[in-house]
Amino acid sequence: MMSLRDKFLPRHKKGFILCHWLNGISFLMLFLTALPLYAPEQFGFIYNALGSATLQNMHRFFAVIFIVTPIIGLFIARDGYATLFGQVLSFNKDDMTFLVKFPGELLGRDPKMPKQGFYNGGEKMNIALQMGLWCVLVLSGIVLWLGNGVIDNSIRAWMIPLHSIAAGVGFAAALGHIYLAVGVNPDSLQGMKDGTINADYAKHHHGAWVDELIAEGKIDKKNLMA
């Protein structure tokens, strides 16, 4: 008899997986290429090694990728992005309970969690945050990059602290996101590679979603439990 640990449920489609990689890599590269400007004493050596113009052009290159990823997503990952928006808008009481109990789970305890949907309360929070930060980073970035002569410097000057704050908060969220994936729930990494997720993991962490799949007849409960 196969155990749940040997079964995998389809979770993400190919297009969405690609968009997640594009977004993740471009964000980290944008952060890295800007770091010597933000902290010259600590990271100035990157400018010295590769040349400031190289780093600045790389920042523009990855900015374009960062900006077009969700636009490409509208064509190749419409379902995935629709789920992101739908899930954020469906934030409910169970998600609140999850957030309250989550620190306990993070510290290695096993609190009684309400069943979570496709995304849990924390993921929904991260999605909403990243959406907002994307808007701030892209708008302030475009004003800094292309705004000369179009927008007055008294406004453009404010884009520098705004861009830095958004990048800092985004990076903090990314650290948490990566820590939770790699360090706490390595099973979730499978979804980044082939889009499937371990059935046992799904049942424990996204119970409501598995219930939905069963109710919709997309997976067979008997088969799942067999």
Added chain:
Amino acid sequence: MAKEMAMLHDVARCSACRACMVACKQWHNLPADFSTPFEGQYQSHADLTSKTINLIKMNERVDEKGKFHWDFIKFQCMHCQDPGCLKGCPENAISRLDSGAVVIDEEKCVGCGYCTINCPFNVPRVDPDRNKSTKCDLCFDRIEKGMVPACAKTCTAQAIDFGTIEEMRELARSRLIYVKDQFPNANLYGVEPNGVGGTHMMYILPDKPEVYGLPVDPKTPASINLWKDVIRPIGKIAGVGAAAGIAGLFVLSKIMGKKSN
């Protein structure tokens, strides 16, 4: 030379001959700049560039009474007392010398353009070939040798004066009285301390500053203080904190996890 100096452009005297532009290029060894195609306009270059750091702007204007005006102004770095570019530079490549000249150290400059963004007059231009920021340096090297800047030296109409800041203030105030006879709207610009602390480039303007494309109330941006004094240090502490926090959390979860098992 430790005396604080200033330059005064008496716009009423200027004939827009552009000799100052040529002298500037000669002294700074700047090449000809074909960035603006000739389409019949009088102004040689549409805007300052990294090759043209001193520009005579020439604007044709018809006022509300239907009278035609030809507005000239010599436009370059204003050499602020409290320079936004200096504050905005993440590399500390910009300094204000005792003479009042605000200069860029190209060795330190990384071409990020934060000086341009933080300049209330939008003056510095990053040279795309060298990736270094450029602007008028008030011929600080000439000043140190007791000479006057190249543009002031060459001005045939004596529209550009150069001397100690007190002398220039005095001269500006005394000349304004005469200019007002002909131009009732005439005013001094940058002579008295303003939102950028006053400037070492001063003007006698026959008309309101906005006529010449100058900001009425230039201000050193407050946003850059927020970035430099608050966001940067906090971000650095937070970065170290986050790394330590994640490491700590990882260890803690292993210990607690073992206990609950």
